[in-house]
Amino acid sequence: MTAIPQGSTRRATLVSATCALVVTGAALAGCGSDDPDAGTNGVGKLSPEQIQSRTRTAAKSAAAVRLSGTVVTSGRTYTLDMRLKDDGGTGSVTSKGATFRLLRIGEQLYLKADADFWDHADGSDGDAAAAGKLDGKYVKVPQGDPAHKKFSGFTDKDVLLDGLLTLHGTLATDGHYEQSGVRTIRITGDKGSGGTLDVSLEGKPYPLRLARGGGAGTLRFSEWGKDFAVTEPAKGETVDYGKQLPTS
Template identity: 80%
Template sequence: ADGGTGSVTAEGATFHLLRVGEQLYLKADAAFWNKEDGKSGEDGSDTAAADKLDGKYVKVPTGDPSYKKFSGFTDKDLLLDGLLTLHGSLATDGHHEQSGVRTIRITGDGGSGGKLDVSLEGKPYPLRLERAGGAGTLSFSSWGKDFALKEPAKDETVDYGKQLPTS
């Protein structure tokens, strides 16, 4: 309830999210920031900002459009309600294994509507979701384990104020 942490990989780029209370931070390497800018950086001028953000936690202002988009990844209830959806007729698709844990797979429309692997060990937590239509795969781990939430140190943080730069 006090926050969350994790990583998101999309189109070959990975970024890390950390939310402590209402404060959201995004951390990525320079390549991610260059890609986000949509600039090539061939002349070296546009890579300077990305280099400054490399490996730093960027404080995402609550009013920035990115805040709503990314904070949902750190809210367990919102994340699960919005993502754990299979489309079409539901059926089981046998026993499988995810990260060494035995699972049962549930499919929507024979797999075209998504696939969900649920743990058969301990509580039946979702462990892996292949979203319908090739919309991505989500892996869930560390269920029931506590983790420390603390804001990053000032020297690890960049604060842009009310809105992130668009370029």
Template identity: 75%
Template sequence: MTAIPQGRTRRTAWVAATCALAVTGTVALTGCGGDDPDAGTNGVGKLPADKIQAKTRAAADAAPAVRLSGTVVTSGTTYTLDMRLKADGGTGSVTSKGGTFRLLRVGKQLFLKADADFWSQGQDSSAGGKLDGKYVKVPQGDPAYKKFSGFTDKDVLLSGLLTLHGKLATDGHHSQSGVRTIRVTGDNGSGGTLDVSLEGKPYPLRLVRAGSAGTLSFSDWSKNFPLTEPPKSDTVDYGQQLPTS
């Protein structure tokens, strides 16, 4: 019997071990025993990058709800978001410049809930105590409405975020929170990267925006959640102009 070189034995054992990990979903690998990395998936991993992006945008647009968390950098300001969104509104928290506030939009009505320090930054410093911990109605004509309502609008937010810049290409099979993904890049990553689910519908799961403009994770696709206006006892209608913008 011909002896098997020890190096080959070690190499065979290593391949077997890593392929076993891939099967359990711990890592995502290709080339394990010649297996098709797209076997048992939704098939989008075999498509060209532009087709993958089109399918993931269509899936995201059609989903009734989503949870979005991570950072967005816009106009030089970094916002940390944890928002749940659906067609008729959204709710969640936003952190910026060391302060955190909550947003709630039901239909066209937007509410902003923050502590006294947030409100005391406005022109009317005495308002802080009155509005501390209250849901404040944001008039549609107030600058704050335009500034913050986009964070609660699924269509507006996703259409602005799910865009890769430059030439599209695929960048292999990966995994996000145990879900197999195919990665799409713009200009080899400088134009952003998007991980698309290979399991179930091709939802976007993780986005790295171009120009260091933030990183976002998407979860709870199509998972419904309650969205109602806060009790009147917790609501303040400040009128036509908020004390801060």
């Protein structure tokens, strides 16, 4: 029997130890299974254009989703925590320190906020008595009211996702990552200046995290396909404002 040189044994031990280490997002190359897409849904092997197309299709086909994070639009930052599905949505929105709730059932949008929100909704001191009547109530938002156009998009799954899940500029892949314990592939627009999107490599290729280009907010997506109920608020909790709402 030929003896194994002691140095070879040391080298073999060192290689085994090195292969036990894992780099965040991907295994070290050259260590047994060096394919970061092994056991995944395979989208990591696609072009960035194909990945973006697949994730948009998956998102559109999902019955429901939860969306949380920030969106910056027209210089104003909104912090969202919304649950959305095809026929409605519900959740909270915070802007300029004020938090209000939105509820949409079909075409009917409701807005629920405290008296201070309504008293200063138009940027000035309003009618405190009128604001008190709206305090903590689900206020029906007329479809022709500017507030309906402004806020209904936050409750519309297709409108919101269509507007968000498009990266701008030249697309590229930017490695393997992990979001909440789920392996992802990241794609970017213009090296990140046009946004970055993490797409699940497990199960359906749902989007899990979006960083919008130009610092326009960061959003996380979860609870894909998990249904929830949207029900009309009780009559005692509802106010029909009957005219154009104060500008918020």
